[in-house]
Amino acid sequence: MDTKTNKARFSFFSFLPNLLIVGTFLVFMIWLITQMLHDGLYPIAAAVSAVAVFVVLVYLRPRFTPMRWLGVGIAMVLLFTLYPIIYTVVISTTNMGAGHLRTKQQALDVIESLTYLPEGGETFEWAAYLDVQGDYALWLIPGNEAPGMLAKPDEPIDALSPGDGVVGELDDDGYPTSIEGYQRLERKDVIPILDTLGEITFGEAPDTVRIRSLSSAASLQALYKYDEEMDTVINQQTGDVYQPVDGTFTSESGEELIPGYITSIGLHHFELFLGNPGYRDPLGRIFLWSLTFAVLSVALSWAVGLIVTIMFDDLPGKRYIRALLIIPWPIPVLISVLIWRSLLQPDVGVIPPILRSIIGSSPAWFQDPFWTRFALVLVNVWLSYPYFYVITAGALRSIPEEIYAAAVVDGADAWKKFRYITFPLLLRILTPLLIASFTFNFNNFNLIYIFNQGNPPMPGTIVPMGYTDILISFVFKLAFVNSNVANYGLAAAITIILFLFVSVMVIVQVRSTKIFAEE
Numbered sequence: 001m002d003t004k005t006n007k008a009r010f011s012f013f014s015f016l017p018n019l020l021i022v023g024t025f026l027v028f029m030i031w032l033i034t035q036m037l038h039d040g041l042y043p044i045a046a047a048v049s050a051v052a053v054f055v056v057l058v059y060l061r062p063r064f065t066p067m068r069w070l071g072v073g074i075a076m077v078l079l080f081t082l083y084p085i086i087y088t089v090v091i092s093t094t095n096m097g098a099g100h101l102r103t104k105q106q107a108l109d110v111i112e113s114l115t116y117l118p119e120g121g122e123t124f125e126w127a128a129y130l131d132v133q134g135d136y137a138l139w140l141i142p143g144n145e146a147p148g149m150l151a152k153p154d155e156p157i158d159a160l161s162p163g164d165g166v167v168g169e170l171d172d173d174g175y176p177t178s179i180e181g182y183q184r185l186e187r188k189d190v191i192p193i194l195d196t197l198g199e200i201t202f203g204e205a206p207d208t209v210r211i212r213s214l215s216s217a218a219s220l221q222a223l224y225k226y227d228e229e230m231d232t233v234i235n236q237q238t239g240d241v242y243q244p245v246d247g248t249f250t251s252e253s254g255e256e257l258i259p260g261y262i263t264s265i266g267l268h269h270f271e272l273f274l275g276n277p278g279y280r281d282p283l284g285r286i287f288l289w290s291l292t293f294a295v296l297s298v299a300l301s302w303a304v305g306l307i308v309t310i311m312f313d314d315l316p317g318k319r320y321i322r323a324l325l326i327i328p329w330p331i332p333v334l335i336s337v338l339i340w341r342s343l344l345q346p347d348v349g350v351i352p353p354i355l356r357s358i359i360g361s362s363p364a365w366f367q368d369p370f371w372t373r374f375a376l377v378l379v380n381v382w383l384s385y386p387y388f389y390v391i392t393a394g395a396l397r398s399i400p401e402e403i404y405a406a407a408v409v410d411g412a413d414a415w416k417k418f419r420y421i422t423f424p425l426l427l428r429i430l431t432p433l434l435i436a437s438f439t440f441n442f443n444n445f446n447l448i449y450i451f452n453q454g455n456p457p458m459p460g461t462i463v464p465m466g467y468t469d470i471l472i473s474f475v476f477k478l479a480f481v482n483s484n485v486a487n488y489g490l491a492a493a494i495t496i497i498l499f500l501f502v503s504v505m506v507i508v509q510v511r512s513t514k515i516f517a518e519e
Contacts, residue, residue: 305388
């Protein structure tokens with residue numbers, strides 16, 4: 001009995017640190033999730049809740065002890081991998097974009113913070129004072145030569161007499177030289193905190209004062225009031241009522257309140273993308289170019305890498321040749337693309353003058369769609385062939401020499417050995433890498449955007465699109481660059497369609513090539 005008691009006591013005390021740590025973590029997570037729910041951030045709140053439940057189970061349930069060392073990693077995967085995917089799906093069904101970047105509560109907070117000067121409202125000159133607790137007070141001087149008044153947050157505004165023990169004597173401008181418990185702030189001290197002071201309401205409702213400028217304060221009132229029961233916003237100056245319409249409070253006359261808020265609109269973005277010719281037609285051309293760019297980049301890069309491997313594999317000093325060929329690879333892509341961009345510039349580049357001296361003219365590398373696309377493929381081959389050279393050289397060494405010896409006995413020449421042995425076996429070995437490279441180039445945003453930002457532009461499109469834009473660069477421009485038409489919901493919908501297409505394409509390639517089939 002004593003042994004069992006000692007074991008139970010030992011087990012409890014060994015479990016106690018886990019309980020304290022997890023309890024502290026859980027308290028913090030509950031507070032964080034509560035704040036997110038208050039702000040209307042429901043998707044991230046749900047994701048954080050799932051992570052919190054997972055961590056608690058892992059560190060408190062003995063059956064999950066083997067997962068303890070992986071717990072943090074799995075939690076990060078849930079939060080930083082699965083959540084962005086789920087959140088992208090959620091965004092694609094909302095109106096999130098320019099003018100609709102806040103939750104409903106956040107938008108209402110901004111709208112209700114707007115103020116106006118009612119009829120008969122007073123204006124004041126003011127000076128600011130600060131106490132040791134960091135609270136502010138104002139001394140207000142009315143414009144009608146009435147006595148000055150002391151205003152504090154959430155307290156009635158008092159008309160105090162100078163020299164009464166609370167308020168000191170007035171200076172030449174009419175402001176107290178001292179207020180009991182407060183220190184006067186000079187103008188140079190007020191300027192950095194003017195925005196903070198402007199957010200504070202001094203006085204007690206209905207007699208309140210807000211700062212309007214560095215020299216003026218007024219008895220301002222809230223311009224808009226939200227009626228939670230009717231879900232409307234009322235203009236307290238004019239009486240106009242604003243109803244929620246697709247995430248924007250709108251009056252009967254069509255006036256809209258800014259900002260709007262994020263709300264669900266179903267599959268509207270998918271219908272717009274797939275059903276509107278203004279999007280569908282130019283995006284069809286962008287899709288074809290994306291596919292062409294990926295295929296040409298992979299095919300030509302592998303071809304160059306294969307040719308270089310075969311040509312230089314048996315040469316003397318091949319180690320040095322191989323080192324020279326690989327030198328472009330470690331250079332960062334950003335620097336390499338910028339170097340090529342500068343080389344092709346018509347005014348300062350090196351290549352255009354050389355071409356003009358040889359053939360009498362130089363292609364319009366950045367203005368003509370054909371030549372811009374040609375330049376992009378050329379640069380991408382330059383960036384990619386060292387990679388294919390390395391993997392092809394390694395794959396060649398994995399092909400047994402006995403196969404080639406048997407082929408020589410059967411009378412095969414060099415071309416037949418390449419056609420019937422080298423190429424099929426290399427294709428079998430490198431197909432997974434070729435598929436991965438195709439997928440990468442299909443979404444090769446860096447090269448497209450750094451080289452020419454997808455230009456030259458296409459004429460007559462609904463939103464700015466370029467002849468060399470691929471789908472991912474168009475999505476980026478739609479969501480982040482063209483601020484006047486920024487539409488994150490539509491960009492998310494296009495991203496999902498792009499993801500589904502690439503997934504289907506990879507699955508078809510894997511199944512057709514049978515690269516993972518059992519031998």
